[in-house]
Amino acid sequence: LVLCASILLAQVNRFFYDYTYKLDSLHRENSESEMMVLDVSGNNSRFASYPKMVFDSTISATVKKSVMSGNTNFDFSGLKAGKVLWEVTKNIPEKTTLYIPISAERYALENSGKLDWKILPDKSEIEGFTVQKATIDLGGRQWIAWFASDIQIQDGPYRFCGLPGLILKLEDIKGDHIFTF
Numbered sequence: 001l002v003l004c005a006s007i008l009l010a011q012v013n014r015f016f017y018d019y020t021y022k023l024d025s026l027h028r029e030n031s032e033s034e035m036m037v038l039d040v041s042g043n044n045s046r047f048a049s050y051p052k053m054v055f056d057s058t059i060s061a062t063v064k065k066s067v068m069s070g071n072t073n074f075d076f077s078g079l080k081a082g083k084v085l086w087e088v089t090k091n092i093p094e095k096t097t098l099y100i101p102i103s104a105e106r107y108a109l110e111n112s113g114k115l116d117w118k119i120l121p122d123k124s125e126i127e128g129f130t131v132q133k134a135t136i137d138l139g140g141r142q143w144i145a146w147f148a149s150d151i152q153i154q155d156g157p158y159r160f161c162g163l164p165g166l167i168l169k170l171e172d173i174k175g176d177h178i179f180t181f
Helices: 002-009 050-069
Strands: 013-021 032-041 044-049 087-091 095-102 105-112 118-126 129-138 141-148 166-172 177-180
Touching: 032 050, 044 050, 118 141, 129 166
Parallel strands: none
Antiparallel strands: 013 032, 013 177, 032 044, 044 087, 087 095, 095 105, 118 129, 129 141, 141 166, 166 177
């Protein structure tokens, strides 16, 4: 019974976001895009590139299968790892960790505490959900978030969480980084 209860309570909710970003501030007309995934399980979540997640899991499964069969020939030439290599894990509200790969190392930047959101009365609609506007200054940027209080998950893309509902759209005011549900 305890095992069944823990399995049922460990349900993961998966949300997909289109992440559009500008790489060059001198050529603002150029942008890149990648599908991102937010996996939420209780107070914990992981936000990462979907192509990177598929790449990592395919390599892991292939290596595991090859080790079991004794085959040591690996061909990963057809796999695409994705362009966005960073990922974020959260333990809401205690800690947010941004993992950034630099060269062969992976660095973790931790932040603790709640985010200081300013919830505004503005409302709109995204994908059939009524959303409300909130703003915050974080990382030297001003951000605008639209959250759906109908979805009782206090999380969102990248390092953002703590609003009374799931963040469905998030962008900095310059439009350099846009996450859309």
